[in-house]
Amino acid sequence: MATRKSNTLKLKFDSARNLAPAPESKSAAKIEPRYDLFINGKFEKPLSKKYFSTINPATEEKLSEVADANAADVNKAVVAARTAYDKVWKKMPAKERAKYIYRIARIMQERAREFAVVETLDGGKPIRESRDFDIPTAANHFFYYAGWADKLEYAFPNRTAKPLGVAGQIIPWNFPLLMAAWKIAPALATGNTVVLKPAETTPLTALKLAEIIQEADLPPGVVNIITGAGATGAALVNHPDINKIAFTGSTAVGKMIQHAIAGTNKKATLELGGKAANIIFDDAPLDQAVEGVINGIFFNQGHVCCAGSRLYVQESVFKEVIRKLKDRMETLIVGDPLDKNTDIGAINSRQQLDIINNYLKIGKQEGADMYQSSCNLPRKGFFCKPTIFTNVAQSNRIAQEEIFGPVLAIQSFRTDDEVIEKANNTPFGLSAGIWTDKGSKIFNLSSKMRAGVVWANSFNKFDPSSPFGGYKESGYGREGGLHGLSGYVNLV
């Protein structure tokens, strides 16, 4: 049989996307119609007397309303945290602190299903991810840091680790509960008390976490959870009795925080944006690399600060990789986040959807070739098709700026040196991925990548014992692992 032209061949995947609905039951989620501020171990009405709604981004229906904390509310929370620190938490033996943290972890495991459903309803992420990743990893963080609480002398040999005091923590909307765990667990383990502000579009799991904290019988004021938008966050950052700011979010806000705390004694760790390079060499296991690219950019709708949003493919395998990538994209199921088969859920908010759509427009105007999978989107809610751009140059905005959506900018490269230079040619430096069958190449590249995390033949892998953080405008400080403790202690 003669060799046929491969460019005319096309596989069909429509039936792979059309499975009977398999929705997770909403009844697992108990959501109150209204949430107050969690201060001093109790839910208290806001002094601001104001509330705002939080919606389900997949249906645009209101889920609940939460308090909008003003500066007076923030002050109340900080005072509660300071009192708890001075009177109870810093005096408590580390072993006893650990017991409370273990208790939080265990209750979170017991209520995992409920938390997964709430996370998916409030944030739009697929239930498969909240069930298999967000909630279990959050619980693991509490388990992990509970273990460190009474072993700090081994974490910092020959030094004494003293807590900082009150930590103000501001977290983003992409991994609401997990980011709360990343922040709260090491702070408590090292003997600090906490005022945490979740993002305004995804406050519910943090408020459910407040229920866990009540259930775990933590001393009042050790953990305070206040809700609100940017103004609430600013009040927290500027409060004079805060010893430490831990922030995860955009680079723009990170810069504002740095301005605000300049000249004060406040410590900070910032985990900001990214534009990670995912690099495929011609000797890579291509099918697994393509899967890694899919996980790198379409995990959590691309709302991941370490998302592999720039793909570099060696020219000799460029066409093959693009073909495999397109075939794989055809099998991605986009839709109802509560359906157990959904791969890509809802974009977190209308505002974020507008930002993403604007970048799609920019990409086309810049002359790049856009390809989207042929899936259908639900009529209601905020959705975006998985998208790749080819024919992209390093000077394109879609290759330079963080889009924070399911949008991948693909470029080709020829040599190792060229791709190292291109990958590092960004103001960000959070993560990178390298795909090759050759171990020596992995060591060479990973030592030259200016990125906090470099994954080899994998992407978006997380573990509580592994530190995470950025270079350059991706922030500073590390969270997770042994390194995550040092952001919350003074060593004497």
Added chain:
Amino acid sequence: MIVTKNIPDFTASPHIDQVGVEERASRFTKRSIKNETKINGLKLALNMIDLTTLEGKDTDGKVKQLCYKALHLHDAYPGLPTVAAICVYPSMVKVAKQALGDSGVKVASVATAFPSGQAPRDIKLRDTKFAVANGADEVDMVISRGKFLSGEYNFVFDEIAAVKEACGSARLKVILETGELGSYDKVRRASDIAMYAGADFIKTSTGKISPAATMPVTLVMLEAIRDFYYKTGKRIAMKPAGGISKSKLALHYLVMLNEVLGEAWMNNEWFRFGASSLANDILMQLMKQRTGVYQSANYFSID
């Protein structure tokens, strides 16, 4: 028949990352298959089965009973499909062929000194020709794993090509016996050799070696089929065999097939399950879907 003039260098077959391929395979098992998708999937799986008996103690009587089962899987459930084929030793082909008549259910015969393949080539070819002459529609050959593992890829290639020639119009399934190959890289290489040498199907296992078919191994082979299709335009069929005895696992395989090769492969011309006990588990599930309750195993015939 050699399918392309451009025979590649098989030592340069693509490499497979073990962690990555196993993770991808497990992702298919996260799909939740419900309601009409489940019923359609179960019926399709039933229709893809090569109902197999490959025992030293096989007799005409046993094979006839199995053939009746192939045509009447569970008469209490009207409208069920038949299985795709009956798979037997060459000496049983004639009996099976007579029993199945013009029902459309194929007769597949193992050949080439199954299961070890440790015999001279002329004996393997005679074995094949005997099966075909007795009416086998399909031949399941084994590759020479010893030669493959000692790097004699040309030997393996030539042998498959020779058996293919001996098959005439019968479709050739090439059993790689992946449980003896030792790595995914080798599975991929053996798949490439078999396809370029003229295989119509590539098949994981004889069922005599553990592990038999696994999802990651099958995934590696499906990806090899896809790459071959894009290179040559020729479709190759896939048959995982051994170790698939539960409907749920069969559905996972179908999800995998659908997501790797797409709709065109979702029928028994392009995919088979080599299994003996899978059929009854599927029947049990289908009856459960219809009646809402599980029935005892005693209600399902055990041929």
